[in-house]
Amino acid sequence: MADCDSKLLSVDDRSPQNDFTAVVNLPPGWRAPESAFDADLEIFVLEGVVGVNGMAVGGDGYALVPAAAGVNLHSDTGARALFFALPRLETTTETEIRVIDCWNIEWDDVSYSGEVAFLGLRRKTLHVDEPAGRRSVLLAVQSHAIPPERRGRKEHHPCTEEFYLLGGDLISDRGTMREGAYFWRPEEIEHGPFASRTGCLAFVRFQGHNFANHLSEETHEIDLYPQYRPILPAEMCRKLDWEWRSAFRT
């Protein structure tokens, strides 16, 4: 992808393959060299069209490309897409390329805990590989989602959670996320409570076994207009120092 603009969203530099998540702009006419990837790959298309072995994957299209599968990736029109590169695990069961048009699949028939009913959560499952401990879903939250009495529970998971906001807003204790917001969160870190003004749609991935949502016993007051205070890697902390400056001051 040397000829593409990209933003690296996260990278695991402890793994031999430097597994990464990136948002990539593929220029018109782009074509990946054959066998360019020796990792499992997930692709979620934000704009444009990506060709995956001749299949056209457009906006809100998802492709799972196992490392073992030969793949021909290209874009005639150009595209912007999320790329998730994962280490090839012995426990990975996927061997076939899978393409999903997320517009066309049904919401899961799933009921969440009554404690988070106010979020009006809906889910579309794109990929579950239990032996490898991987799960990728689209998650929707309804608008004006607010916990009763404006007090909600925090949650944590025994696995990592990764999240890219496709549209709308999601309010939490660390600020309000909007389109293009991203986080990668290690396991067992408490987060929330959540609320949303306009509702949102997000691409969410979990890695690790024993996926579960654990909710706190106590409730916490939700701030609908929270300060922006993300936890960032040291090299990114300077971004928090940005301040508004008046262009009109003489």
Ligand SMILES: [Fe+2]
């Ligand atoms: Fe979570």
